Amino acid sequence: MARLQLNQQKHFSVGPQLFGSFVEHMGTVVYTGIYEPDHPTATAAGFRDDVVQLVRKLGLKTVRYPGGNYTSSYHWEDTIGDKKQRPRRMNLAWQAVETNQFGLDEFFQWCQQVHVENPVLTVNLGTRGIDDALHELEYVNGALDTDWANLRRQNGHTEPYGVKYWCLGNELDGKWQVAKKTPEAYGKLANETAKAMKLMDLNIETILVGSSTPRLASYPSWDFKVLMAAYDNVDFIAMHDYVDRGQSEHMDQEDQASVDDLPTYLARSREFDKQIEEIETIADAVKALKHSSKTMKISFDEWNVHRRSLKAPQPWTEHNPVDWCYFNLADTLLFGSMALAILRHGDRVKLSCQALLVNTIPLILTDEGGAAWANPTYYVLQSLLQNLTDQTHVVESTLVDGDVYSTTRYQNVPVVDQVVVDTGSAYVIYAVNRGKTTQQLTVTLPRTIKSGQQQHLIGELDAQNTREHPDTLTLMPRDDFQCDPSSTTQTAMLNGYSWNVITYNYR
Ligand code: AHR
Secondary structure (H helix, E strand, O other): OEEEEEEEEEEEEOOHHHOEEEOOOOOOOOEOOOEOOOOOOEOOOOEEHHHHHHHHHHOOOEEEEOOOHHHHHOOHHHHOOOHHHOOOEEEOOOOEEEOOOOOHHHHHHHHHHHOOOEEEEEEOOOOOOHHHHHHHHHHHHOOOOOHHHHHHHHOOOOOOOOOOEEEEOOOOOOOOOOOOOOHHHHHHHHHHHHHHHHHHOOOOEEEEOOOOOOOOOOOOHHHHHHHHHHHHHOOEEEEEEEEEOEEOOOOOOHHHOEEOOHHHHHOOOHHHHHHHHHHHHHHHHHHHHOOOOOOOEEEEEEEEEEOOOOOOOOOOOOOOOOOOOOOOHHHHHHHHHHHHHHHHOOOOEEEEEEOOOEOOOOOEEEOOOOOEEEOHHHHHHHHHHOOOOOOOEEEEEEEEOOOEEOOOOOOOEEOEEEEEEEOOOEEEEEEEEOOOOOEEEEEEOOOOOOEEEEEEEOOOOOOOOOOOOOOOOOOEEOOOOOOOOOOOEEEEEEOOOEEEEEEEEOO
């Protein structure tokens, strides 16, 4: 039993780029994931059309590319021009042979196919630096009669791509990274790179590498130091985090990993709320110290629940699988609460990328030469994206008298986790029931409504969508849903362990 009170005030606006995804040259994300020229559904360009259709239905508008760790030693210019001339290289981050048959221009062509409007690119600030980033920017966005822009034209792409968001490297605080840096060295390099890139293109926004995870000893002093070095020339600080059901609280002490009980696991999204609020605090302290009028935005450009691969690694092959996994209902509920933490903080988190789109801790799974199907997390993201337009606002909502629970790690966790948006024609309540039993949710709306509906994702906690049973966990209409158009008070039922989307149309 819980009561939800909506405030008339629209809180802040949120758009579709709040929930993007990520395509990295990692495992089978690209090769046999989105690109497979010999697949029965392959398009003339070699894209898997079964995956294209799934991505379109997802409603994705933002995709980050091409990494990730991959970018810290990659050469972007290996990936353009005549495919037969492109070099085969060692992908050091993921121990695979990179054929470069899918590169920058193919990525933009694929974005067009899947209706992604907002590509986010990462430059190599690991083994490379300012010059390389400038050449890539000129190739991608250059509009003048200059060398790299002309090479793009020569390759058949007359118009500049107009990419707005640029990540200044990736996870350069991590010991796993090729060319890890100190915060001082990275901060200086990122600042000068951003400054030079903005001299070339005034319309871009740059994203500074923040801590790879709050479970590193250098968190959050890394964020403070790099922001102090680069505040004036960057627009976003990046956040990354993945939650595994069995993990250590300190990344450098993996031997102390422990497995969460279910109530603790389902409350793990609280770490996202905490991490976002801590990064906001650090960024605002730097703003004050710098006497700046600019408020730093947050790009949560890698987040997800995490599971290990079901497929054995095949190092130094062209398709070395990495973290190819099914998510079950418990993972999906945590994923839903993580998404709600991001939505709740949509006043500062202006970009986020679930990682990754296909075949590595994915939304979509594929078999080489075979089927493509969706993990249940796909339906959570789809249900969020379908209500995020440039008209959408998060509405202030207060949960009164709701049940709470406590675990050793977390106290007073609301059983019902919720965020409400106003789309301009409807109030949409997103709610996770983290508990075993049905919850009755009584909502007081700011006005009467015309109609309503409820969809939910329910099932066994360990159920999964497999190639044999791809629709075990999907979003279904709740048949016994009722609403009363004459009243501002409505009641909805939330099954035990469920993801819910309750829509009250007022237009
Ligand atoms: O799972 C994706 C990888 O995780 C990215 O390459 C890296 O940035 C992160 O550590």
